[in-house]
Amino acid sequence: MSYQTVDSSRTPPVRIGLIGAGWMGAFHARSLAQRIPGATLAVIADPAVEAATKLAAELGVERVTAEAADLFADPEIDAVVIAGPIRFHAPLSIAAVRAGKHVFCEKPGSTTLEELGEVEAAVAEAGVHWQIGFNRRYAADFLAARRDLAAGTVGTPQLLRSLTRDPGTGSIPNAARVPQWTMFLETLIHDFDALNWMNPGAEPLTVHVLADALVEPSFKPAGFIDTAVATIRYSNGAIAVAEASFSALYGYDVRGETFGSAGMVQAGRPTETAARRYTAAGLGAETPRLNIELFADAYRDELADFAVHVAARRDGAESPDHGVPLTPGLADARRALAVARACIESVQSGAPADVVGSGVDAAQEGAQAVAGAVTP
Numbered sequence: 001m002s003y004q005t006v007d008s009s010r011t012p013p014v015r016i017g018l019i020g021a022g023w024m025g026a027f028h029a030r031s032l033a034q035r036i037p038g039a040t041l042a043v044i045a046d047p048a049v050e051a052a053t054k055l056a057a058e059l060g061v062e063r064v065t066a067e068a069a070d071l072f073a074d075p076e077i078d079a080v081v082i083a084g085p086i087r088f089h090a091p092l093s094i095a096a097v098r099a100g101k102h103v104f105c106e107k108p109g110s111t112t113l114e115e116l117g118e119v120e121a122a123v124a125e126a127g128v129h130w131q132i133g134f135n136r137r138y139a140a141d142f143l144a145a146r147r148d149l150a151a152g153t154v155g156t157p158q159l160l161r162s163l164t165r166d167p168g169t170g171s172i173p174n175a176a177r178v179p180q181w182t183m184f185l186e187t188l189i190h191d192f193d194a195l196n197w198m199n200p201g202a203e204p205l206t207v208h209v210l211a212d213a214l215v216e217p218s219f220k221p222a223g224f225i226d227t228a229v230a231t232i233r234y235s236n237g238a239i240a241v242a243e244a245s246f247s248a249l250y251g252y253d254v255r256g257e258t259f260g261s262a263g264m265v266q267a268g269r270p271t272e273t274a275a276r277r278y279t280a281a282g283l284g285a286e287t288p289r290l291n292i293e294l295f296a297d298a299y300r301d302e303l304a305d306f307a308v309h310v311a312a313r314r315d316g317a318e319s320p321d322h323g324v325p326l327t328p329g330l331a332d333a334r335r336a337l338a339v340a341r342a343c344i345e346s347v348q349s350g351a352p353a354d355v356v357g358s359g360v361d362a363a364q365e366g367a368q369a370v371a372g373a374v375t376p
């Protein structure tokens with residue numbers, strides 16, 4: 001036998017700590033541990049340490065902790081993935097970047113624009129990479145549509161549409177525990193980013209929302225919303241519609257569309273596979289049932305992109321160029337959150353609301369205000 005030696009040296013994987021081992025965190029953990037060669041899942045943190053332990057055992061991760069602070073203090077951790085409840089996003093981001101860690105944060109990144117300003121100030125000071133989990137951008141059909149838009153295929157955008165229908169059974173058993181503005185801060189936030197992204201160069205200016213509890217009407221007096229439609233007016237004149245329901249009996253349904261002066265692009269996969277079933281009853285097909293089915297590859301690819309960005313920072317290399325704006329950062333988080341906050345205002349007043357604080361100027365003002373607040 002005469003084996004030859006090969007130089008197998010390659011960029012070492014970035015070492016990532018996961019914060020939050022719930023539904024989304026567990027999926028991200030599996031991607032990091034099993035599907036992204038550029039990353040290693042080194043530690044899992046969750047105050048529910050038994051959830052972290054179970055996940056770690058499944059994936060062969062050797063360390064868990066109840067304290068996210070342990071990850072921040074660990075010199076062997078390059079970056080963290082934040083997948084805890086949304087009220088902790090901003091404080092966890094700020095603590096992580098102050099410790100020099102790069103951050104991937106699930107959406108929305110913060111619940112208020114003021115708090116997001118504090119994240120922006122901390123990231124600017126630390127000079128780290130901060131990325132938000134707008135996974136829809138990484139879905140092959142959405143990305144193909146965005147490349148068409150960049151190529152001018154659609155001409156000037158005039159009408160846009162984005163929708164999210166979460167899978168359901170026709171009732172929402174945990175309605176009493178769903179925080180009031182989840183519809184805008186956690187669900188439609190994806191649609192707001194998709195619309196902003198698919199209307200390049202335009203800014204959202206005003207919104208008008210109709211919202212209701214059509215699935216669970218008995219929870220409406222408590223402020224619960226399970227169905228909503230938002231119209232958004234953009235600076236280029238385009239008019240967009242975002243709509244969502246928390247209970248689609250046929251599965252998980254996400255679509256996006258930009259219609260313009262020269263044509264239209266559409267994204268969104270109505271069926272799970274290309275197979276069709278023709279019977280005496282007619283034509284049928286399987287539909288995606290869960291977000292982790294429909295977006296399995298997109299969730300992986302957003303984290304793979306994150307790992308490449310972190311490695312580039314570590315190695316002093318160029319950041320990846322995707323040909324179109326892809327990697328969502330703080331400016332994208334701010335723009336989508338500004339639309340979400342305006343939608344909440346529109347629901348409260350029953351009238352149209354201006355989108356305030358969506359731009360870079362507002363971000364800089366926020367950062368200055370925060371700097372002013374912490375400087376003696």
Ligand SMILES: NC(=O)c1ccc[n+]([C@@H]2O[C@H](COP(=O)([O-])OP(=O)(O)OC[C@H]3O[C@@H](n4cnc5c(N)ncnc54)[C@H](O)[C@@H]3O)[C@@H](O)[C@H]2O)c1
Binds near residue numbers: 020048108135
């Ligand atoms: N991108 C998507 O399509 C998508 C889909 C679902 C959820 N999400 C987002 O993922 C995040 C988590 O949602 P989820 O559905 O996984 O929730 P979840 O309730 O299933 O999990 C949250 C986990 O965070 C843990 N936790 C609580 N406080 C914490 C803290 N201070 N630090 C660290 N961990 C803490 C909980 O113990 C729990 O294990 C949210 O931001 C949500 O909006 C994104």
